[in-house]
Amino acid sequence: MxxxxxxxxxxxxxxxxxxxxxxxxxxxxxxxxxxxxxxxxxxxxxxxxxxxxxxxxxxxxxxxxxxxxxxxxxxxxxxxxxxxxxxxxxxxxxxxxxxxxxxxxxxxxxxxxxxxxxxxxxxxxxxxxxxxxxxxxxxxxxxxxxxxxxxxxxxxxxxxxxxxxxxxxxxxxxxxxxxxxxxxxxxxxxxxxxxxxxxxxxxxxxxxxxxxxxxxxxxxxxxxxxxxxxxxxxxxxxxxxxxxxxxxxxxxxxxxxxxxxxxIAAFERLENHQKAALETDKCSQCYACLPCPENINIPEVLRLRNLAVAYDMTDYGKYRYGMFENAGHWFPGMKANRCIECGDCLPRCPEKLDIPALLEDAHERLNGKAGRRLWG
Incomplete structure (x- = not known):
C-alpha cells in the first residue's frame, strides 16, 4: 500500500x-x-x-x-x-x-x-x-x-x-x-x-x-x-x-x-473508438447549452449517451439516468423527455448538435426504473 x-x-x-x-x-x-x-x-x-x-x-x-x-x-x-x-x-x-x-x-x-x-x-x-x-x-x-x-x-x-x-x-x-x-x-x-x-x-x-x-x-x-x-x-x-x-x-x-x-495506448484507443462511434453526435461536455428552461441537465444526459453508444455502457447509463428527478440536489435535473424543443440550446452549442433529437434518443436508450441514493 x-x-x-x-x-x-x-x-x-x-x-x-x-x-x-x-x-x-x-x-x-x-x-x-x-x-x-x-x-x-x-x-x-x-x-x-x-x-x-x-x-x-x-x-x-x-x-x-x-x-x-x-x-x-x-x-x-x-x-x-x-x-x-x-x-x-x-x-x-x-x-x-x-x-x-x-x-x-x-x-x-x-x-x-x-x-x-x-x-x-x-x-x-x-x-x-x-x-x-x-x-x-x-x-x-x-x-x-x-x-x-x-x-x-x-x-x-x-x-x-x-x-x-x-x-x-x-x-x-x-x-x-x-x-x-x-x-x-x-x-x-x-x-x-x-x-x-x-x-x-x-x-x-x-x-x-x-x-x-x-x-x-x-x-x-x-x-x-x-x-x-x-x-x-x-x-x-x-x-x-x-x-x-x-x-x-x-x-x-x-x-x-x-x-x-x-x-497511454489503451486510453488513446478508448478516445479514438469514441470519436469513431459517435461521429458528429459527440457531446464534448462544454456546458454551453445550459441553463435549460426545462431544467434538463443536458451535458450529463449526453455524457451518458456518449458512453452508451461508444462503449455499450448502457447499464451504467440507466443507473445514473434513473437518478434524475429522484435524488434532489445530489443529482439534479429533469429527464430528457421534458424537452419541449424550444431551441434555446441550439445556437449556444459550438458543435451544432441537434440537441433535442439527441435528448430524445438518450431517453429511449436509458429510461428505466427510477433510482435513488443508496442511503436516501
Whole structure:
C-alpha cells in the first residue's frame, strides 16, 4: 500500500480509503470488512451521519478493538450542512458518540451541493461556527467538504479557504471537475475521489466492448491508474459490501507511478473508438447549452449517451439516468423527455448538435426504473 500526504492536514493516508456506505448488512460483516481493510494497509475509514448504521457499526468495531492503534488510524465522518450552529453542535456530538471516539481526524461537510448550502457555511452563526468550536476544543482535527454539486459551487467552496480537503467526483469517464482538482492542489488541499468504481462507470461489471478496448488491462484497473498517476489526488474511495470485494481494487495499491506507454495506448484507443462511434453526435461536455428552461441537465444526459453508444455502457447509463428527478440536489435535473424543443440550446452549442433529437434518443436508450441514493 502506498501512502500520500492529505494536503495541508499533513495526514498520510493510504491511496485507497475504506468507504463504509455498502457494508450495512450487519455489524459482524462490518467488523470483518474493516479488519480486512486494515490488514491490507488501509489506514483511512470514511463514514457519514447519513449512511444508515454505518457510524454505529464502525463504532462497534472500534470499541471491540482494531488491529491498529488509534494514532495509526484516521477516521472521517461527514455531516450535512446546517443553517444554524446548534444543529451542527448536536450532530458532531452524536457522531462521536456513535463512533466511540474522543475526536475525529476529519469532519466533512457532507453534500455541499448548492449555493444555499454555501451561504449556510459562510453565515456568521451558521454550521462552521460549531465546527470551529469543535476544532478549538480538539474534538475535530481537520475540516473539509464533500460535494456532488456543479463545478461553479465547488470552486466557490474551495475559494472560501475554510477547508483542508475536498471529496468530489472525478474519473476517466467524467473529467468535468478537473479545474477543481487543480484549484484544490494550488491551495494545498487533500483530494479524495468519491466512488471511482461505481459512480465512475460501474467498472466492476463492465460491458464486453469496454473490456476489449481496455486490454490487456481491466476497465477498473485503468480508471484507478488514471487517478493514481495524478499526484494531486491523495486517496480513492473503495466501498466493499463484504471483505472479499477489497481484493481486486487493492491489486493496484502499489501502482502510483506515471502512466506506462501501454496504459497511454489503451486510453488513446478508448478516445479514438469514441470519436469513431459517435461521429458528429459527440457531446464534448462544454456546458454551453445550459441553463435549460426545462431544467434538463443536458451535458450529463449526453455524457451518458456518449458512453452508451461508444462503449455499450448502457447499464451504467440507466443507473445514473434513473437518478434524475429522484435524488434532489445530489443529482439534479429533469429527464430528457421534458424537452419541449424550444431551441434555446441550439445556437449556444459550438458543435451544432441537434440537441433535442439527441435528448430524445438518450431517453429511449436509458429510461428505466427510477433510482435513488443508496442511503436516501
Amino acid at each position: 502506498q501512502y500520500r500526504r492529505f494536503g495541508k492536514t499533513n495526514l498520510r493516508l493510504s491511496v485507497f480509503s475504506l468507504g463504509t456506505m455498502r457494508y450495512l448488512a450487519d455489524v459482524e460483516n462490518a467488523r470483518q470488512t474493516i479488519a480486512k481493510a486494515l490488514a491490507l494497509g488501509i489506514n483511512h475509514l470514511e463514514t457519514a451521519r447519513g449512511y444508515g448504521k454505518s457510524e454505529e457499526f464502525l463504532g462497534s468495531a472500534i470499541k471491540a478493538g482494531l488491529l491498529v492503534s488509534r494514532s495509526q488510524l484516521h477516521v472521517t465522518t461527514k455531516i450535512p450542512p446546517t443553517a444554524d450552529a446548534d444543529s451542527m453542535r448536536r450532530y458532531i456530538d452524536e457522531s462521536l458518540q456513535r463512533l466511540n471516539l474522543d475526536y475525529l481526524d476529519c469532519l466533512g461537510i457532507h453534500g455541499l451541493n448548492t449555493w444555499e448550502h454555501l451561504e449556510w457555511v459562510q453565515a456568521k452563526n451558521g454550521c462552521m461556527q460549531a465546527v470551529q468550536e469543535a476544532i478549538a476544543d480538539g474534538r475535530v482535527r481537520h475540516v473539509g467538504f464533500s460535494t456532488h454539486g456543479p463545478l461553479e459551487v465547488i470552486l466557490a467552496a474551495i475559494n472560501t479557504d475554510f477547508f483542508e480537503f475536498v471529496n468530489l467526483h472525478y474519473y476517466y469517464f467524467f473529467q468535468r471537475n478537473a479545474s477543481a482538482i487543480q484549484l484544490a492542489a494550488q491551495k494545498d488541499m487533500g483530494v479524495f475521489i468519491i466512488s471511482p468504481a461505481d459512480k465512475g462507470g460501474r467498472l466492476y461489471t463492465p460491458p464486453q466492448t469496454l473490456k476489449d478496448l481496455c486490454q490487456p488491462f481491466s476497465p477498473l484497473e485503468l480508471n484507478y491508474r488514471f487517478l493514481l498517476s495524478d499526484n494531486r489526488i491523495t486517496t480513492l474511495s473503495v466501498g466493499p459490501a463484504k471483505p472479499d470485494e477489497l481484493i481486486e481494487p487493492l491489486r493496484v495499491s502499489e501502482c502510483d507511478s506515471e502512466l506506462t506507454p501501454a496504459e
